Amino acid sequence: MKYENQFFEDKSIVKKEVVSIPVSQEESVKGRYFVGQTGILGVDKGIGAWAGLINPCDSKIDLYAYVFTITNLSSEYLIAEVWLNTNLPQKGRISHRVSPTNTSLRPLPKNKVDIRFTDFTSELPCEGVNVYERIVPPKTTLVAEEDGKFIEGPNGNYVIVIKSLGASLSKAIVAFGWSEKPIY
Secondary structure, rough: OOOOOOOOOOOOOOOOOOOOOHHHHHHHHHHHHHHOOOOOOEEEEEEEEEEEEEEEOHHHHOEEEEEEOOOOEOOOOOOEEEEEEOOOOOOEEEEEEEEEEEOOOOOOOOOOOEEEEEEEEOOOOOOOOOOOEEEEEOOOEEEEEEEHHHHHHOEEEEEEEEEEOOOOOEEEEEEEEEEEEOOO
């Protein structure tokens, strides 16, 4: 007994093609995905830096954190702490190195969430929750993909605190990717 023709094609079944689009790409198409980075941040033993996505209290959007990177420009190990909804001791500088990822839209979408940062500070976040830490080796870039699972509403924030494990001056750059969705 041969089983060569065991399977047959049913002509009444309509084949459908399915396309899977990552959520971050869909958000980009809609003009709601942004990327940006800080300037160079200096840290030293006992003197840290922080960088964060700050959602203003009047934004009327939810912030979805998708990715962050930390580029360690120094020869020392760094510690990166991820904090949620902390009370920042300083307002920090606002980064102007921010862009929507969909630059084909006119007018260009404007971000409501700010990247704020400060360096050479002994004042670090208080309150909030330090959810995890990462070690950033010398002369490397750490990439952490969060895929939008951290969601901060108006007046919330997603902050990276950087501390040096070495005895000499260290430098780093922090970058973020995030989306902004209106609250209905």
